[in-house]
Amino acid sequence: MSAAVPALAIESLQAGYEPGLLIVRGASLQVQRGEIFAILGPNGAGKSSLVKAVAGLVPISGGRNLLDGRDITRTPAHQMVFNGLAFVPQTENVFVNLSVAENLELAASVMKASRRERVDPVYAMFPDLHRQRNLPAGQLSGGQRQMLAVARALIARPSLLILDEPSAGLSPKLVDQVFLKLREVRDSGVTVLLVEQNVKAALALADRAAVLVEGRERVVATSAELLGDARIAELYLGRHTGKQGSPPPAKEPA
């Protein structure tokens, strides 16, 4: 397929949980093949709803989603992995009562693949998980649990990996570890789309990012451009800088 076809094209997407109540309100984004793309935005902006709608988990009422140019708008959630899209939700993304190995082997069996074929290569990328393979997933540290969720998703050999707030609840050190691994995933040829609250860490990781506000993208730019972009603070705080109720900060010397 030509390099010009984006890994994911979200076109004027409308989605919501109840009829007549749109949460995703005409969002459009293009994620290029081989990049890490971050979706930022204030609480309740619809970030999770947007990626869930792409993954087939929120009813879509308008627009469309193209994965490598193929229309996946109506693809049922459980079919997405067979089309090359793996989604890691924010919570309940591993089976806590199963061991690490069982979590990964189950994912391999869904793909009708053997452990040797699919699980062993993933262990090579996640040696800590191999060491802890007999441990129940519920006993992993937060960071390792997130690693397991990513590893599980990679068993499907997706072309696009979508993650909803992979840094949630992790210490800064663990966020670094998980993000370092996501870089490795990207460098192995998988396109990565993630939702993040942690703006600074996300912009350090991502190649490009979008700020979503009220169900639509407001700003789409490279991370380098967005770092220090005054619009970010404005969009996040839902107000214009300099007009907030609290007194303005002391002016820095020029």
Ligand SMILES: Nc1ncnc2c1ncn2[C@@H]1O[C@H](COP(=O)(O)OP(=O)(O)OP(=O)(O)O)[C@@H](O)[C@H]1O
């Ligand atoms: N399962 C659901 N049923 C009905 N409404 C929902 C559901 N999940 C989310 N919403 C509503 O959709 C809107 C957007 O929520 P969403 O979780 O997509 O935002 P978000 O940007 O991911 O927020 P956060 O930063 O808090 O994770 C909110 O008003 C929320 O109440």
Ligand SMILES: [Mg+2]
């Ligand atoms: Mg969310």
